[in-house]
Amino acid sequence: MAVQDANDGRVPIRARYPNSPTDEDPALRAWSDERLAGPGPYRPRFMVYSGLGSPTMTAERLSMLQEVGAESFLLAADLPSQLGFDPDHELAHAQVGRAGVSCATLDDFAEICSRLDLEAADSVGMLANSLGHIGLGMVRSVLRDRDAPQVKVVMQNDPLKEFTARGTEIHTPRQAVRIATDCVAYAIDDDIPGATLTICSNHYDVAGAGPLLAMAFAFGNAIAYMDELLERGYLATDVARKLMFFLNERSDLFVEASVFRSARTLWSEILRDRYGVPTDKQPVATLMGYAHGLESAAEPLVNIPRVTLSVLGSMMGGVDYLCATGYDEALRIPSLDASALAVRTMQVVAYEHGASLTLDPLGGSAKTRDIDDYVQTTVRSELGRLLDNGGPVEAIENGYIAGRIDENRGARQKQISNRERLMVGHTAFEAAAHADLFDGRSSGEIDFLQVEQDAIGRMAKHKQSRDPRAVARSVDELRDVAAGKDNLLPVTIAALRAGATTEEIVKATGEGFAR
Amino acid sequence: MKRIVLAKLGLDGHDVGVRLIGKHLMENGFEVIYLGKRVSTNLIVQAALQEDAAAIGLSCLSGGLGYFATRTLDSLNEQGADIPVLAGGIDEPAELEKMLQAGVGAYFGPGTPIEDIVRAFEDAIADDCSVTPLPQPASTRRRTP
Structure with a gap:
């Protein structure tokens, strides 16, 4: 067992401690065995969720973040791109390039990735929750064109949560499941490494459900996708290898760690009890997090220690892919210095102060055992209730999920208003007169109206330069496939390569579904 | 019963706030038509005219609130309809200022008490737009992966 003592007191530190729950719980044992096969520190991949303005601006930023040490690149697309509206659509106005980068064509995505060193990158992906076939089609095509088959994909392609927690739904819940599972099936068939489907509890938590109900809803959605793929003849182990879970808890360091380690235990139980996969045959679950605190807009720099604590909580819980919030994210899309500092924050926790020398460092404490019991019992019970209420798809349609989120909404705000929870600079140690001490260098850097004009111009040029007959043919074929049961990915990739835009592909997909 | 048309503008999908406002307006005696x-x-504009709305409430948290609210007002004016428009959400301060100057009756930023919003609708319908809460800084997060 690895032991090291590179600390001032030469105190020996083990990578895993015997006779602890890490050793005894089958899921934690399998996970830690796998990690121990490699060298420490036992830290996650440093992921950045980034994208703003034009593809060229985003390419520059990704390149800079890679030079600072980012390894996994999750592209933030703007709202029009996430919803299938090209930048020249009426409803896209004033939203082009703002909440993410404008990415409406395969050329846009190729430009976004153009300055990434793919030899050094661990993974690349994007948010494409309701148009997963287009997002995966873009990522797959660019990685192929750049001859980078070793780069893993990290797709956030989990449409079911959109209906009640995030709001970018396009098709019906059942059609949404078709798209997401087509992506997983394609990745299994083509042996694409990485996570084709990141199943999210984060957004349910943020919408008001709280982290435990959120985790139960996320496992419910995982079951919906798994069931559909098993129905199509895929093996549970093959499907599980293509999944990643995006977990969230942003108010208590120890609960946060428990959420991550408990997720391994609970998912392992689901694979064993529902899908009959013995523990020793299960793929080790991949977990993602996004470190947050209770961020302040009034004193942005004070968010740095908040985010650092959250980074520590998720790393102690055993997160595999981690993003960290920029200190100014309560104000705007993070500025350059904030994005770089977020990467540095993760690196410091990974490499300094011994924070990541031991796997599952909290395992075995009385406090952790008690928190784990509560977390796991609650999630099991809530998952049972969800399944009793029709399961994840029907529970969207019958209002059960929305109702449960409504019941819990506002709890955080209430705790702060009642001063059950204190927030430094707001409800404790308030010093508004000195707020400027905590401003940082954050500033708006982009002329968004210019970005929008440029995107509209780029779209006009793109449409002029392509072969309209080839586009029409590919879109017709896509519509036919959407109307049937074949996998959407091959025809989507063909349409992207012919020059079809996101809006055209989304429209054809919907028309096919409606036949 | 006075009828109010509510809608989300642009592509923003965060409709918890607008639904909550609709619920409170109904509890205070209004009929509410939420367009989604x-x-x-x-x-x-078509819905407001067809339904003989007494006021229109518009919401957007992702950019474009000022632009789309002003456009709605302009379109109402072109049709000769004098229906007060109230708006809530997040936008750049300059865009909000332009929107209010163009004639949007009130702006509600994050954190505005629901009772103030209900009262602003009552005042606007009574042709008294004196309640115009000042724009507040955006303090809610706009995106997450």
């Missing part, structure tokens, strides 16, 4: 998300300004 991603509604074009044309549809909002």
Whole structure:
């Protein structure tokens, strides 16, 4: 067992401690065995969720973040791109390039990735929750064109949560499941490494459900996708290898760690009890997090220690892919210095102060055992209730999920208003007169109206330069496939390569579904 | 019963706030027609005219609130309809200022008490737009992966 003592007191530190729950719980044992096969520190991949303005601006930023040490690149697309509206659509106005980068064509995505060193990158992906076939089609095509088959994909392609927690739904819940599972099936068939489907509890938590109900809803959605793929003849182990879970808890360091380690235990139980996969045959679950605190807009720099604590909580819980919030994210899309500092924050926790020398460092404490019991019992019970209420798809349609989120909404705000929870600079140690001490260098850097004009111009040029007959043919074929049961990915990739835009592909997909 | 048309502008999907406002307006004696998300300004104007709305409430948290609210107001003016328009959400301060100057009756930023919003609708319908809460800094997060 690895032991090291590179600390001032030469105190020996083990990578895993015997006779602890890490050793005894089958899921934690399998996970830690796998990690121990490699060298420490036992830290996650440093992921950045980034994208703003034009593809060229985003390419520059990704390149800079890679030079600072980012390894996994999750592209933030703007709202029009996430919803299938090209930048020249009426409803896209004033939203082009703002909440993410404008990415409406395969050329846009190729430009976004153009300055990434793919030899050094661990993974690349994007948010494409309701148009997963287009997002995966873009990522797959660019990685192929750049001859980078070793780069893993990290797709956030989990449409079911959109209906009640995030709001970018396009098709019906059942059609949404078709798209997401087509992506997983394609990745299994083509042996694409990485996570084709990141199943999210984060957004349910943020919408008001709280982290435990959120985790139960996320496992419910995982079951919906798994069931559909098993129905199509895929093996549970093959499907599980293509999944990643995006977990969230942003108010208590120890609960946060428990959420991550408990997720391994609970998912392992689901694979064993529902899908009959013995523990020793299960793929080790991949977990993602996004470190947050209770961020302040009034004193942005004070968010740095908040985010650092959250980074520590998720790393102690055993997160595999981690993003960290920029200190100014309560104000705007993070500025350059904030994005770089977020990467540095993760690196410091990974490499300094011994924070990541031991796997599952909290395992075995009385406090952790008690928190784990509560977390796991609650999630099991809530998952049972969800399944009793029709399961994840029907529970969207019958209002059960929305109702449960409504019941819990506002709890955080209430705790702060009642001063059950204190927030430094707001409800404790308030010093508004000195707020400027905590401003940082954050500033708006982009002329968004210019970005929008440029995107509209780029779209006009793109449409002029392509072969309209080839586009029409590919879109017709896509519509036919959407109307049937074949996998959407091959025809989507063909349409992207012919020059079809996101809006055209989304429209054809919907028309096919409606036949 | 006075009728109010509510809608989400642009592509923003965060409709918890607008639904909550609709619920409170109904509890205070209004009839509410919520048109949903991603509604074009044309549809909002058509619905308001067809339903003989007493006021229109518009929401957007993702950019474009000022632009789309002003466009709705312009379209109402072109049709000769004098229906007060109230708006809530997040936008750049300059865009909000332009929107209010163009004649949007009130702006509600994050954190505005629901009672103030209900009272602003009552005042606007009574042709008294004196309640105009000042724009507040955006303090809610706009995106997450």
